[in-house]
Amino acid sequence: MKIALIGFGAMGTLIKTLAEKKSHEVAAVIDESDAGLTADALAVKLAGVDAAIDFSTAEAVRRNAGACVIAKVPLVEGTTGWNGEIPAIRKLVEENDGAFVFGANFSVGVNLFYRMADHASELFSKFPEYEVFIEEQHHSRKKDAPSGTALKLKDIVERHMQKEFSVSATRAGNIPGTHSVGFDGTADQILLKHTARSREGFAGGAILAAEWIAGKKGFYEFADVMDEICQK
Numbered sequence: 001m002k003i004a005l006i007g008f009g010a011m012g013t014l015i016k017t018l019a020e021k022k023s024h025e026v027a028a029v030i031d032e033s034d035a036g037l038t039a040d041a042l043a044v045k046l047a048g049v050d051a052a053i054d055f056s057t058a059e060a061v062r063r064n065a066g067a068c069v070i071a072k073v074p075l076v077e078g079t080t081g082w083n084g085e086i087p088a089i090r091k092l093v094e095e096n097d098g099a100f101v102f103g104a105n106f107s108v109g110v111n112l113f114y115r116m117a118d119h120a121s122e123l124f125s126k127f128p129e130y131e132v133f134i135e136e137q138h139h140s141r142k143k144d145a146p147s148g149t150a151l152k153l154k155d156i157v158e159r160h161m162q163k164e165f166s167v168s169a170t171r172a173g174n175i176p177g178t179h180s181v182g183f184d185g186t187a188d189q190i191l192l193k194h195t196a197r198s199r200e201g202f203a204g205g206a207i208l209a210a211e212w213i214a215g216k217k218g219f220y221e222f223a224d225v226m227d228e229i230c231q232k
Contacts (some may be wrong), residue, residue, distance in 0.1 A: 003210060004049040004073065006064050007056030011078065014203045015053055022097050022207065023094040028052075033144050035060070042067035049073055051210040058082040058144075065100060071177035074099035078106055078206050080148035090219045101213045103222030104148030106205030110179070111226045113194040117153055117181045120192060121160040130185040137170040137178040145169035149179050157181065 001024045005012045008031040016026045027049050030042065037045075046052055046067060051074045054064050058081035068075040069092060076223075077100065086102075093100040105111070124130045134157065136150040146154075146169040154167050177196040182189060198201070205222065212225045 001027070001050040001211065001214060002027040002048065003207075004030065004046050004052040006030040006052055006054040006060075007079070008032075009055070011055040011199060011203060011206075012053075014199050015055070015206055018200070018203050020146075021228075024207070030056075037063075037067075039066035039070060039217055040062050046071040048058070050214045051076060053206050053210055054079055054118035055206070061085060062089060065092055065098075068100070069093060069098040072098075074101070074210070074216065076106075076206055076209045076213060077102035078202070081106060081144040081218050081226045083151070084146070094218045096216055098219075099213050099217050101209050101220040101222060101225065103205070103209070104152040105202065106209060106222055107194075107196060107201035108127040108205050108208070108226070110118055110149060110194055110196075111205070111222060112157055113179070113192070114152065114223070115230075116192055119161070120181070120183065120190070121157045124183045124190075125160040125162070127185070129189075130183045131163065132157055132165045133182045133184065134165070134167045135170075135180045135182070136168070137172075137175045139174045139176070142171060142172045147177070147179070153179060153181055153184060 002018055003024050003026050030047055052068055053076045055078045058079055061079055063083045134150055134153050138149050141167050146167050150167055180191055180193045182191045209222055209225050
């Protein structure tokens with residue numbers, strides 16, 4: 001595949017390394033020097049690639065999605081903090097026959113963790129003596145809090161647990177991404193926990209999503225990618 005990278009910080013650099021190890025070609029890199037480009041101008045730079053992967057900023061998501069629609073390039077959106085724009089971007093993609101896949105977290109392990117949290121919440125919903133809580137920790141450089149992953153976990157748990165519960169966020173030092181879902185009762189506590197050891201899980205998942213979305217049309221979540229793989 002020919003891949004375009006939008007955003008070339010730590011994640012973009014790692015995605016480039018892993019993509020090239022898988023024999024993909026990074027055909028275009030969009031970095032801070034391109035921040036002032038319009039969607040039309042960006043589309044010119046994206047022409048001819050099979051998919052674009054975006055780990056830039058939340059403020060740029062709408063422009064990047066518009067550019068990919070113009071260039072007819074599927075977009076893998078790894079940036080978080082833009083949830084309020086999902087309806088508008090979905091409309092943009094669907095009305096223009098585009099292709100878009102996003103995720104609060106592209107780690108395969110985290111997406112399996114989502115399924116564990118979903119099943120556990122369903123089980124514990126039958127026992128009102130247990131209360132649920134969600135905790136997340138990240139390094140101090142992460143801007144959005146709670147994280148997109150924590151908010152996704154909240155949505156999952158709320159499908160089953162009717163009582164209100166807390167979602168707490170910690171930002172300090174160099175803490176790796178850590179997410180926990182706990183069920184606390186009078187007699188015991190059950191804790192599900194995922195800790196990221198490196199960024200490779202996120203980068204590998206983003207490349208997997210790019211391979212999956214290439215040639216498709218529509219607006220998807222990374223969960224759709226995982227569903228297809230888990231059902232094989």
